[in-house]
Amino acid sequence: NAGVTQTPKFQVLKTGQSMTLQCAQDMNHNSMYWYRQDPGMGLRLIYYSASEGTTDKGEVPNGYNVSRLNKREFSLRLESAAPSQTSVYFCASRGTGENSPLHFGNGTRLTVT
Amino acid sequence: DAKTTQPNSMESNEEEPVHLPCNHSTISGTDYIHWYRQLPSQGPEYVIHGLTSNVNNRMASLAIAEDRKSSTLILHRATLRDAAVYYCILRDVGGGSNYKLTFGKGTLLTVNP
Numbered sequence: 683n684a685g686v687t688q689t690p691k692f693q694v695l696k697t698g699q700s701m702t703l704q705c706a707q708d709m710n711h712n713s714m715y716w717y718r719q720d721p722g723m724g725l726r727l728i729y730y731s732a733s734e735g736t737t738d739k740g741e742v743p744n745g746y747n748v749s750r751l752n753k754r755e756f757s758l759r760l761e762s763a764a765p766s767q768t769s770v771y772f773c774a775s776r777g778t779g780e781n782s783p784l785h786f787g788n789g790t791r792l793t794v795t
Numbered sequence: 796d797a798k799t800t801q802p803n804s805m806e807s808n809e810e811e812p813v814h815l816p817c818n819h820s821t822i823s824g825t826d827y828i829h830w831y832r833q834l835p836s837q838g839p840e841y842v843i844h845g846l847t848s849n850v851n852n853r854m855a856s857l858a859i860a861e862d863r864k865s866s867t868l869i870l871h872r873a874t875l876r877d878a879a880v881y882y883c884i885l886r887d888v889g890g891g892s893n894y895k896l897t898f899g900k901g902t903l904l905t906v907n908p
Contacts, residue, residue: 686838717898724882724898725839740895772838781827781886784896786838 684708688773688787695763695794703758703790705773713776714756715784716740716748718769725772731756763794799883804903807873815868815902817883822863827886829896830857830868832879839882839898842868878906 689704707714712733717725717740727740731750745767747759756775760767770791774784800818807813819828830842843850843857845866850857856869870877882901 722900724900727895727897730895741897774838781829781844783829783841783844784831784839786840788836788838 686773686775686785686787688771688790690790691788692791693793695760695792697764697794699763700759700761701763701792702760703771703773703792704755705757705787706755707773707775707785708754709775709777709785710753711775711777711785712753714750715774715776716746716756716758717772717774718742718767719772719789720769728758728771760792763792765794768792768794799885799899801881801883801899801902803900804905806905806907808907809875810872813870813873813877813904813906815870815881815883815904816865817867818865819883819885820864822885823887825887828857828859828863828866829884829886830855831882831884831896831898832877833882833901834876834879842881844886873904873906875906875908878904880904 686707715730716728719725726742729748731737734753737748749757770789772786772789774786776782776784827846829844831839833839843855845857858867880901880903882898884896
């Protein structure tokens with residue numbers, strides 16, 4: 683029962699470095715999402731992909747890019763990391779159906795120094 | 796998007812019922828009420844959702860006021876494992892909008908042994 687798998691679990695970057703956060707789901711879900719969560723805050727949507735081949739901006743897309751590589755995988759890229767991007771990043775997926783729930787991974791904790 | 800209001804924190808004792816309130820006075824006719832919870836160091840997980848009628852599942856019950864301006868998530872017997880942040884979220888299924896849930900700060904539930 684893997685569900686949604688995120689890698690890496692932890693990462694420390696220096697300002698200006700780049701990296702890609704990986705997310706894969708094994709539930710054959712069409713939609714996938716990237717959220718960030720800052721201390722004491724709710725989750726904010728960065729980007730989402732309603733289906734393979736499509737991506738759309740969420741609430742806080744600046745400084746990020748995404749790729750929906752195939753139906754299983756949805757990656758998030760930071761081209762030039764900034765301290766303001768220090769956060770916990772969660773990937774989620776969702777099946778079809780009007781109220782199908784979101785399934786979340788356990789997050790990637792990113793620190794940018 | 797219609798907003799929800801939840802208490803910042805609540806406390807309960809193990810094996811007692813817990814009633815987590817949520818106010819959503821601007822709810823529209825096409826808004827579903829969703830509840831998620833986030834255990835420490837994990838991604839959120841789906842708990843329950845409803846539209847007008849009360850709902851029960853293996854995790855919890857959802858009681859929705861007749862005017863739908865408020866709802867209550869009921870945990871029938873709290874366990875230490877139920878200590879988490881609980882999010883009450885409105886999901887608009889009208890107008891063909893994509894499934895973009897907006898997570899607020901939620902209610903931090905502490906369960907005392």
